[in-house]
Amino acid sequence: xxxxxxxxxxxxxxxxxxxxxxxxxxxxxxxxxxxxxxLLEASSxxxxxxxxxxxxxxxxxxFDRATVPDALLTRTAGKPGVEAAAGPFGQTVVIVADxxxxxxxxxxxxxxxxxxxxxxxxxDLWAGRWAAEPGEIVVNRPVEPLFSDLIGATVQTQEGVNFxxxxxxxxxxxxxxxxxxxxxxxxxxxKTTQMLYRFTKAETEGDLRAATTSTTAGLPPSxxxxxxxxxxxxxxxxxxxxxYLPFLVGFGLLGLLVAVLIVANVIGGAVVAGQRHIGVxxxxxxxxxxxxxxxxxxxxxxxxxxxxxxxxxGALVSQPLxxxxxxxxxxxxxxxxxxxxxLAALIGVPAVVVLAAFIxxxxxxxxxxxxxxxxxxxxxxxxxxxxxGLLSGTPLPRSVSLGLGLPFARPGRSTLTLAAIxxxxxAVTLATGLFQTxxxxxxxxxxxxxxxxxxxxxxxxxxxxxxxxxxxxxxLRSQPGVRYVTADAWIDVQLPGHTGRIKAQFLRGDAATRxxxxxxxxxxxxxxxxxxxSAFLKRFGLRVGDRxxxxxxxxxxxxxxxxxxxxxANDLVVASWPTLTALDPNSSATQYEVRLTPGADVxxxxxxxKAAEPGLYPQTKSRVDQNSVAVISAASVFTLLLGTVATLGxxxxxxxDTSERRRDLAMLKSIGMTPRQVTLMMITSMAxxxxxxxxxxxxxxxxxxxxxxxxxxxxxxxxxxxxxxxVWQATALAALAVAGVAIAMLGAYLPARSAARLTIAEALRTx
Amino acid sequence: MALxxxxxxxxxxxxxxxxxPSGCGKSTLLNMIAGLDRPSAxxxxxxxxxxxxxxxxxxxxxxxxxxxxxxxxxxxxxDLSALDNxxxxxxxxxxxxxxxxxxxxxxxxxxxxxxxxxxYPAVLSGGERQRVAVAxxxxxxxxxxxxxxxxxxxxxxxxxxxxxxLLDLHQIGQTLLLVTHDERLAERCAGRVIELADGRVTAxxxxxxxx
Numbered sequence: 001x002x003x004x005x006x007x008x009x010x011x012x013x014x015x016x017x018x019x020x021x022x023x024x025x026x027x028x029x030x031x032x033x034x035x036x037x038x039l040l041e042a043s044s045x046x047x048x049x050x051x052x053x054x055x056x057x058x059x060x061x062x063f064d065r066a067t068v069p070d071a072l073l074t075r076t077a078g079k080p081g082v083e084a085a086a087g088p089f090g091q092t093v094v095i096v097a098d099x100x101x102x103x104x105x106x107x108x109x110x111x112x113x114x115x116x117x118x119x120x121x122x123x124d125l126w127a128g129r130w131a132a133e134p135g136e137i138v139v140n141r142p143v144e145p146l147f148s149d150l151i152g153a154t155v156q157t158q159e160g161v162n163f164x165x166x167x168x169x170x171x172x173x174x175x176x177x178x179x180x181x182x183x184x185x186x187x188x189x190x191k192t193t194q195m196l197y198r199f200t201k202a203e204t205e206g207d208l209r210a211a212t213t214s215t216t217a218g219l220p221p222s223x224x225x226x227x228x229x230x231x232x233x234x235x236x237x238x239x240x241x242x243x244y245l246p247f248l249v250g251f252g253l254l255g256l257l258v259a260v261l262i263v264a265n266v267i268g269g270a271v272v273a274g275q276r277h278i279g280v281x282x283x284x285x286x287x288x289x290x291x292x293x294x295x296x297x298x299x300x301x302x303x304x305x306x307x308x309x310x311x312x313x314g315a316l317v318s319q320p321l322x323x324x325x326x327x328x329x330x331x332x333x334x335x336x337x338x339x340x341x342x343l344a345a346l347i348g349v350p351a352v353v354v355l356a357a358f359i360x361x362x363x364x365x366x367x368x369x370x371x372x373x374x375x376x377x378x379x380x381x382x383x384x385x386x387x388x389g390l391l392s393g394t395p396l397p398r399s400v401s402l403g404l405g406l407p408f409a410r411p412g413r414s415t416l417t418l419a420a421i422x423x424x425x426x427a428v429t430l431a432t433g434l435f436q437t438x439x440x441x442x443x444x445x446x447x448x449x450x451x452x453x454x455x456x457x458x459x460x461x462x463x464x465x466x467x468x469x470x471x472x473x474x475x476l477r478s479q480p481g482v483r484y485v486t487a488d489a490w491i492d493v494q495l496p497g498h499t500g501r502i503k504a505q506f507l508r509g510d511a512a513t514r515x516x517x518x519x520x521x522x523x524x525x526x527x528x529x530x531x532x533x534s535a536f537l538k539r540f541g542l543r544v545g546d547r548x549x550x551x552x553x554x555x556x557x558x559x560x561x562x563x564x565x566x567x568x569a570n571d572l573v574v575a576s577w578p579t580l581t582a583l584d585p586n587s588s589a590t591q592y593e594v595r596l597t598p599g600a601d602v603x604x605x606x607x608x609x610k611a612a613e614p615g616l617y618p619q620t621k622s623r624v625d626q627n628s629v630a631v632i633s634a635a636s637v638f639t640l641l642l643g644t645v646a647t648l649g650x651x652x653x654x655x656x657d658t659s660e661r662r663r664d665l666a667m668l669k670s671i672g673m674t675p676r677q678v679t680l681m682m683i684t685s686m687a688x689x690x691x692x693x694x695x696x697x698x699x700x701x702x703x704x705x706x707x708x709x710x711x712x713x714x715x716x717x718x719x720x721x722x723x724x725x726x727v728w729q730a731t732a733l734a735a736l737a738v739a740g741v742a743i744a745m746l747g748a749y750l751p752a753r754s755a756a757r758l759t760i761a762e763a764l765r766t767x
Numbered sequence: 768m769a770l771x772x773x774x775x776x777x778x779x780x781x782x783x784x785x786x787x788p789s790g791c792g793k794s795t796l797l798n799m800i801a802g803l804d805r806p807s808a809x810x811x812x813x814x815x816x817x818x819x820x821x822x823x824x825x826x827x828x829x830x831x832x833x834x835x836x837x838x839x840x841x842x843x844x845x846d847l848s849a850l851d852n853x854x855x856x857x858x859x860x861x862x863x864x865x866x867x868x869x870x871x872x873x874x875x876x877x878x879x880x881x882x883x884x885x886x887y888p889a890v891l892s893g894g895e896r897q898r899v900a901v902a903x904x905x906x907x908x909x910x911x912x913x914x915x916x917x918x919x920x921x922x923x924x925x926x927x928x929x930x931x932x933l934l935d936l937h938q939i940g941q942t943l944l945l946v947t948h949d950e951r952l953a954e955r956c957a958g959r960v961i962e963l964a965d966g967r968v969t970a971x972x973x974x975x976x977x978x
Contacts, residue, residue, distance in 0.1 A: 385846055385887055392851040393868065398858035409846050667842040670803060671856045671903065672831030674824045757823070760803040761795075764838065 004290050007281060008297035014277075018269075019302040021652045025645060026306030026349060027313070029258070032641040034314025034345050036251060038337035039634065047234050050124075050172040055084070057121045057173040057196035059212050060228040062091065065193045067223035073195050076219075081211045084119035084198040090182065090190035095158040103139065103155050106492030106552075110137070111176035111194055112185025120196040121173050127151060128167030131181050137163035138179045142170055161188065174233050192225060205231055236570075246711030247631060250430065250704055251638040258423045258642050258649075264356035265416040265649055269656040288365045295361040296354055303353035311345045317637060384408025399677035402668075403684025406657065414689060417653045421693030422700065424646030425740040429701020430708070431639040432736060435632055436727035437709050442628030444566060444723075446621065447593070450515030451486075452602045455592040455609055456617040465615025469588035472616065473509065476592055479608055481600030484510035487589035489580055494551040495540065502536075503569075504550060506587070508577035514593055516574065519719045520544050521563035527578035530559045533567035535717030550575070550583060557582040566724075568716045593621075643743060650686050650747025658682065658755040665755050666763035675756035682752035683745055690744025694737045701736070702728065770795055770806070770966040777911070782943040784953035787963035793946040796963065797913050800944065801834050802826035814910055831860050835904030839916035841896040843888040849875065849899045850884040856906040867906075874902040878932060894925025901932055911942045918952055930955050 012019045050056075063073060070088045077085035090112040096103045115130050116123035116138075126143045128151045137155060141147045147168055155163040169179070175196060180188075199211040208229045216224050281291050318337050387408045391401040407414035443449065455476060458464045465472060469487070476485045487508040495502060507514075512523050516531065521544035524531050530548070537543060546561050550573070559579055580587050596605060606618035658665065665678060673681075706725060713720045770792045777783050785793050798804035799811045802818045811818040814833055821829060830836075835856075843852045853871035858864060875881045878898045888896055897917060904912055914933065918926035926949075933956045937943050947953055953960050954974060962970035 385848070388846045389848060389851065392847065392854065392858075393864050395864060397861075398855060398864075405846065663842060664844055667838075667844070668855075668859075669827060670801065670830065670836050670838075670842070672827050672859050672907075674827040676824065677827075677859065761798040764803070764842065 003286075004293045004297065007286070007294045008301065011277065011294065011298040012301050015298075017655060018652075019298075021648060021655065022299060023302035023306035023309075025648045025652070026303045026353060027310035028641050028645045028648065029260075030307050030310025030345050030349050031314040031317060032258075032638065032645070033349065034311055034337065034341060035318045035634075035637060035641075037341045037344060038314070038318040041338055041341060047172065051230065051234070054122045054124060054172050055120055055198065056230055057086070057175060058199050058202040058230050059197045059208055060173060060175050061195045061197065061212065061216070062225040062228075063088075063193045063195065063219070064223045064225055065090070065191055067220045068193065070193065072219060073193060076195065076197075076215050079215050079217075081199050081201065081214055082197055083200045085195060086118045086120040087195040088193040089113050089195075090185035090188075091176070091192045091194045092185070092188050092190040094161065094188070097156040097158050103150075103153075104492055107494060108155075108157075109177045110185070110188070111179050112182040112188075112190065113176075113179045114182055116169055116179075118196075120198050121171055121175050123169045123171045123175075123179075125167055125169045128165070130167055130169075131179060131184070132166075134181065134184045134187065135163055136166045136180065136184075138167035138169050139165050140171055140174070140177050140179075141168045159188075172233075173230060174228070202230070205229060246708045246715065247434065247635070250708045251427070251635065251642075254423055254427050254430070254638070254642060258420055258427070258645050260352055260356070261416050261420045261423070261649070265413060265420070265652065268356065268360045268416075269413060269652060292361045292365045296357050299353055299357040300350060304350055307346060307349045307353075310349070311342055314345065315342070384411070397677075397680075399673065399681040400684050403681040404688050406681070406685035407689055410657070413653055413656065417649055417686075418689045418693055420646045420649040421690055421740050421743055422697040424642055424743050425694050425697025425736070426701040426704060427639055427642040427646075428739045429698050429736050430704045431635040432732060433702065433705035433727055434635045434709070436732075437705070437724045438628035438631045440723050440727065441566075444515065444517050445568075445628070447515040448621075450513060450595055451593040451621045452596045452600075453594045453606055453609075453618050454621055455594060456619065457588075457590055458615040458617060463615045465613050467613055467615070472613065473589070473592065475612055476594055476609065479605055479612075481596045481605060482594060483597045484513040484595040486511050486514050486593040487577070488591050488593060489577075489587050489589050490591075491552065491580070491584075491587065493583070495548060502571045502573060504530075504580075505572065505574045506577050506580035507574060508589065510595075511574075511576070513595060517566040517721055517723070518563045519566050519721045521561070523563050524574060524576045525562075527576055527582070528557070528559050529562045530573045530575040530579065531563035531565050532561055532573045533565045533569050533717075534719040535568055535570035536572060537561070537564060538717050539570040548573075550579070552583040555583050564719060566718060566721050568718055570717055594618075646743050647747040650690075650744050651751060652747075654682055654686060654748045654751040654755075657685065658751050658758075661755075662758065662763045665758050666760040669758065669760045670764070678756040678758075679749075679752045682755050683748045686744035686748035687741050690741040691737075692740075693744070694740030697740055698733065698736050770799070773963075773966070773968055775961060775968070777942060777944060779910070779942055780937075780940050781959065782937045782945070782957045784945040784947055784957035784960045785963060786947060786950070786953055786960055787969075789948075791963040792966040793963055794915055795966075797915050797944065797946050800911070801836055801913055802829055831856075831907060833910040835907065835909035835912045837897070837900050837904050837912065837914040837917045839919040841888070841893075841900045841920075843896055843899060843903075845888050848885050848887055849880065849891065849895075852888070852899055853902045853906055856903050860907060871902065871906065874906060875899070878902050892925065893921045894928050897921060897925065897929050898932060901929070901936070905936065905941065911944055912936065913944050913946075915946045916948065917945070918947070918949055926952075 073088040076082065091109065093107050093109050096105050096108050116125045124143070125138070127148055128138070131138050139150060141150070150165050150168060153165050155165060157163075163180070173196070175194065197211070197215060199208065201207045201211065208231065212227050278291050278295070281294060282288070286294070315337060384405055384407075388402075388405040391405045394401055396404070407418075455472075457472070467475060473485055473487050476482060489506045491504050491506065493502060493504045507524070512525070516523060518531065519534065521531070530550075532542070540548075542548065542561060544561050544564055547558055548561065549556050549558055557579060559575060565574065594605070596602060602620050606620065609616050609618045669678065705727075709725060710720055713724065773792075773796060775783070785796060787793050795804060799806060799818075800813055802811075802821065806819065809819075813829075816829060816833075818826065818829065843849075844855070847855065850868060850871050853874060854864070854867040857867035857870060862870075872881060872884055875884050878901065880895055880898050883891060883895055883899075888899070891899065901917075917933065918929050921929060930952055933943060933945070937956060943956065945953065945957055957974060959971065959973050961968055962972075
């Protein structure tokens with residue numbers, strides 16, 4: 001074993017407390033870094049990874065079968081710029097009948113494909129098998145075990161063709177909603193044909209436009225019906241994940257900053273505290289470089305240990321967070337933190353540790369041996385003397401005024417500690433704001449306080465109600481404790497001129513009481529009126545006051561958008577019941593939302609409804625919004641980590657101060673300072689930093705909250721109502737102001753108590 | 768065992784020097800009397816107060832009321848001026864800052880270093896630092912002034928000045944217990960010398976020319 005290594009090991013053993021603090025700080029910081037990077041990566045990773053794995057289609061083109069024959073389309077595969085192509089596949093739309101047995105009623109795009117594989121769009125067939133016989137169908141569903149019971153279910157269509165679901169598959173390119181065999185498709189008289197392309201150059205929309213223009217050149221222009229770009233699909237798929245990005249970036253940056261500050265502080269302190277040791281080593285014949293190597297190794301050993309444990313813990317913590325933050329997204333490929341995140345932590349964190357140690361170690365490297373040996377024994381020109389002089393004349397208790405002056409004696413260390421406290425308080429403030437915002441959002445999404453019970457009508461496979469729609473509503477209204485009842489019908493409709501389906505929620509009864517938040521315009525109140533979420537309006541380029549056409553089956557009706565709702569759905573409109581009557585006079589409600597009077601028992605109401613009509617299925621309304629839970633969970637983990645790291649930073653500072661001031665503390669005790677006064681002095685020294693940190697950290701936290709929430713809402717396609725931004729109350733702000741002091745006092749308490757118990761004679765003897 | 772069976776009585780206004788070779792227990796004796804060290808066995812009774820029964824807070828209050836201490840290496844706070852170092856002792860007892868500083872300045876004036884009151888320890892000479900330490904020790908008018916090798920870290924000139932200072936204090940009635948190797952200091956300031964060896968009192972002599 002080399003002499004440097006032996007000396008470093010001995011130094012680590014000798015400084016058990018410092019080494020432990022260093023290891024714990026590095027560990028906590030590493031966990032924060034792994035979680036932050038893991039979540040950052042995951043927020044954009046799943047689509048790209050799934051797209052790469054499935055060899056996704058850069059462009060899904062739809063052609064008019066009557067105008068463009070298959071032979072022409074087959075030849076497009078060989079055109080310049082086309083990397084790979086699949087098709088032509090016959091494509092048609094069927095209308096699923098309202099049997100409530102398997103798929104929701106409404107239009108369903110079906111493509112005829114021989115199998116899930118091929119050069120483009122290698123579909124993930126995650127349950128069952130591919131369609132092999134006529135009458136078999138594979139349905140596009142995200143990987144979610146709840147969908148598994150669709151296998152074997154029958155799909156009835158209004159065209160009279162019935163299918164049995166034999167497989168569940170997931171296509172990230174969204175090439176179709178369902179697939180049948182090509183032979184089956186031929187019998188369905190497809191009017192359109194699908195081609196799937198991968199291009200050699202497909203980074204931007206411009207690239208894709210150029211490539212599709214080149215590929216379809218020579219085809220009858222009227223035959224090209226639509227071109228769906230993977231970038232548009234990606235934007236839509238990533239919308240939920242992108243909403244998390246600003247929050248993750250904010251916390252990730254805070255985590256990194258606090259970690260670097262504290263690591264620098266801990267290591268700088270360790271090296272400064274060990275100056276005499278450096279002098280002894282030099283006097284023994286260690287060269288300056290060997291001394292520096294000893295010191296770097298001394299901090300690197302606990303740093304590496306902390307980094308290794310932190311990386312492991314980070315992996316454990318980030319996994320459930322990822323699953324919670326991104327339910328259903330990318331689960332077919334497994335949501336896992338990438339290797340590069342672990343490598344970045346394992347290489348980057350020790351590098352930061354060494355870098356932080358390098359500056360003070362190189363200072364020790366330059367110091368003459370005699371000077372380093374003398375360090376601490378000779379009187380040094382005091383720092384912060386003017387401040388101490390001023391404080392000495394104040395009427396404050398002397399232990400308090402001495403404590404207030406202590407941070408000025410080590411301005412560099414105090415600045416780093418203060419910065420960590422500021423960031424810690426900012427993180428707590430940000431997390432508190434996010435908690436309030438997400439709770440407000442979750443309460444709105446779940447209609448907390450507005451809807452207490454949702455009564456579902458029994459599906460065909462369940463007991464069906466004997467009462468009709470109107471009688472059910474009357475029954476519910478007659479129950480004791482019922483205040484409001486809103487009857488809902490969820491129906492898939494089409495917007496002529498736009499592809500895909502949208503959900504329409506038609507409301508009857510006390511709709512205005514169900515807690516929809518209107519951010520612009522007003523709520524629906526009459527026939528032909530709809531309200532739509534901001535994300536829906538953005539998606540379709542609509543505004544309040546615009547008119548739109550809702551189509552169902554063969555019928556259609558015009559409606560005016562009278563209000564913009566706070567809701568993240570981009571495929572939903574809320575409409576009045578007469579609007580549904582215009583489309584389908586025979587429709588009936590599928591569920592009833594019930595609000596009870598204050599103090600009424602929801603469970604008792606549910607039991608009474610069930611007893612009165614067994615064909616009804618009442619459920620207590622959930623108070624938990626999964627999106628809110630995901631953000632709150634992640635914010636809590638980050639806050640806990642950053643708070644711990646900031647507290648450890650303070651702990652370390654007080655340990656160093658106590659260690660350096662052993663002689664001063666002993667002298668103060670020798671002239672009559674009581675243990676309580678010593679504790680008070682040491683805690684005051686940090687509480688002052690904490691109070692200042694609170695004052696500075698809170699505005700930073702509030703500003704970060706506003707920026708992050710606005711960015712999150714923008715990414716989610718939501719217009720920001722004030723209830724999500726103006727979440728600050730005087731009591732909460734007062735509590736936050738205490739957060740900095742709490743972090744400081746928590747970190748300072750143990751070393752301050754230890755200082756109070758210092759044995760005076762022993763401390764003075766060491767001089 | 769650093770000390771065993773040591774019993775000594777110091778009358779109010781008396782000056783006693785404890786002498787002996789290194790490691791004989793002189794400083795331990797002083798620390799026990801000041802309540803800085805606790806005996807592993809036996810009792811320490813000072814001014815009728817049994818220190819062995821006091822907790823840390825009780826000992827701190829005892830030191831405030833009864834004891835002033837002067838150390839070989841001064842033990843001043845580098846961050847405080849000479850004036851504030853002296854005033855500190857009174858301020859810890861709750862004496863208002865202005866009153867404490869006024870009294871501290873008077874003391875420094877009496878010790879001849881009022882002009883150095885605003886200076887910090889780092890720029891004071893050894894003798895000046897020890898004068899400041901003495902001023903701090905007598906700030907609360909202690910029953911006993913304990914001095915542990917008060918001239919041990921000083922050159923001869925500064926040592927002489929400190930000796931004069933201690934003598935002056937004794938002459939105005941300050942009870943003094945000195946621990947020293949310095950025969951001259953003992954002879955000059957003390958009326959009685961107690962010799963220690965291996966933790967036990969081996970001799971006690973009264974000085975004829977005692978002040």
